[in-house]
Amino acid sequence: MDIERIRRETPGIGGPVHLLACGSALMPQPVVDAIVEHIQLEARIGGYEAHAAQDALLERVYDSTARHIGAKRHEIALLENATVAWCHAFYALPLEPGARILTCEAEYAANYVAMLQRAKREGLVIEVIPSDASGALDLGALEAAMGPDVGLIAITWVPTNGGLVNPAEGVGRIARAHGVPYLLDACQAAGQIKIDVAVLGCDFLSATGRKFLRGPRGTGFLYVAEKWLETIEPAMIDFYGAPWVARDRYALRADARRFETWENAYALRAGLGAAFDYADAIGIEAIEARVKDLAGVARGALDAVPGVEVRDLGAERCGIVSFSVEGGDAEALTAQMADAGYMIGTSGPGNTRIDAERRDLPVMLRMAPHYFNTEAEVIGAVRALEGMV
Ligand SMILES: Cc1ncc(COP(=O)(O)O)c(C=O)c1O
Numbered sequence: 102m103d104i105e106r107i108r109r110e111t112p113g114i115g116g117p118v119h120l121l122a123c124g125s126a127l128m129p130q131p132v133v134d135a136i137v138e139h140i141q142l143e144a145r146i147g148g149y150e151a152h153a154a155q156d157a158l159l160e161r162v163y164d165s166t167a168r169h170i171g172a173k174r175h176e177i178a179l180l181e182n183a184t185v186a187w188c189h190a191f192y193a194l195p196l197e198p199g200a201r202i203l204t205c206e207a208e209y210a211a212n213y214v215a216m217l218q219r220a221k222r223e224g225l226v227i228e229v230i231p232s233d234a235s236g237a238l239d240l241g242a243l244e245a246a247m248g249p250d251v252g253l254i255a256i257t258w259v260p261t262n263g264g265l266v267n268p269a270e271g272v273g274r275i276a277r278a279h280g281v282p283y284l285l286d287a288c289q290a291a292g293q294i295k296i297d298v299a300v301l302g303c304d305f306l307s308a309t310g311r312k313f314l315r316g317p318r319g320t321g322f323l324y325v326a327e328k329w330l331e332t333i334e335p336a337m338i339d340f341y342g343a344p345w346v347a348r349d350r351y352a353l354r355a356d357a358r359r360f361e362t363w364e365n366a367y368a369l370r371a372g373l374g375a376a377f378d379y380a381d382a383i384g385i386e387a388i389e390a391r392v393k394d395l396a397g398v399a400r401g402a403l404d405a406v407p408g409v410e411v412r413d414l415g416a417e418r419c420g421i422v423s424f425s426v427e428g429g430d431a432e433a434l435t436a437q438m439a440d441a442g443y444m445i446g447t448s449g450p451g452n453t454r455i456d457a458e459r460r461d462l463p464v465m466l467r468m469a470p471h472y473f474n475t476e477a478e479v480i481g482a483v484r485a486l487e488g489m490v
Pocket residue numbers: 182183184185209211257259260261286288289308309310321
């Protein structure tokens with residue numbers, strides 16, 4: 102990996118050290134260029150005209166997304182964020198009253214509240230599968246929980262609050278063996294871990310553009326496995342996803358774009374396509390290895406600081422490093438770190454309530470180096486923190 106070139110192509114390098122890819126990572130220049138070029142074209146010739154002129158490029162975003170996750174282009178819907186993508190799949194899935202939704206302890210708040218809403222409205226049951234000794238979803242417990250009343254397995258692959266990597270592939274094997282739909286939140290995995298939907302065995306997968314993918318804010322996507330395109334009806338449609346073909350009838354689009362609506366931020370979409378292409382030109386395996394290395398350096402250095410406790414779970418750990426400081430106020434420390442030139446963040450119990458309550462977690466600090474960071478930056482951040490605690 103040519104780190105020097107990658108850093109030259111990242112306009113944010115030279116400013117504060119950004120160590121929060123799990124929040125919203127620094128975009129590389131080609132992503133910024135794709136967005137700005139489209140916006141400038143809109144300014145010069147008009148929004149609809151720019152769309153028409155850039156149609157081929159904008160269509161290629163579906164190819165880039167599909168290639169990155171091992172899907173087919175008609176299985177991709179481009180949406181405004183991961184939550185919208187996840188909710189589109191979730192609310193479209195028919196579930197009988199009494200059906201059980203199996204989820205994990207690390208499940209993300211946005212997903213969980215949607216489950217609570219459907220549980221309340223439709224008499225569904227949410228069942229949280231316990232974690233194993235390492236803190237990852239326990240596949241044995243999941244297998245044991247399976248039964249004819251399980252309507253859906255919905256889990257988070259990489260949680261927002263730490264370095265855990267749940268066994269998404271193992272969950273897929275169980276889901277397939279039991280013929281149960283599997284919705285995978287890959288929001289924090291996308292851009293730092295290789296995604297192959299065939300290997301994962303998921304029916305639906307949602308992710309965002311702005312985190313490890315280094316795309317712009319306001320972008321996300323949903324993967325819908327081909328077999329679902331015959332039957333799945335979005336909970337909300339418009340005449341793009343479902344053209345009004347007769348006065349009393351609409352016809353759902355044949356592809357996953359039935360989940361999209363007519364109006365979109367095409368400049369951002371162009372940026373998302375550039376982000377996929379940028380990541381794939383570097384290679385996701387190399388990205389994953391470097392991110393894991395840098396996160397390992399961060400954990401090692403943090404572990405050595407008195408009063409700091411690294412809180413990451415799981416045998417396999419990714420690029421999100423979570424920790425707490427004895428007697429320290431996470432928000433205040435984050436502000437102090439920003440003043441010192443290091444951008445890190447926090448994650449509060451309300452983001453992952455089940456895990457937070459189980460482990461009695463405080464508001465934690467989060468540091469998430471990306472491949473464009475250096476070991477010196479990571480160590481520099483830890484040294485700066487050491488001086489504050
Ligand atoms: C695990 C996880 N899932 C989903 C989301 C939601 O993503 P978005 O804000 O793009 O809707 C996040 C955001 O932090 C996340 O960490």
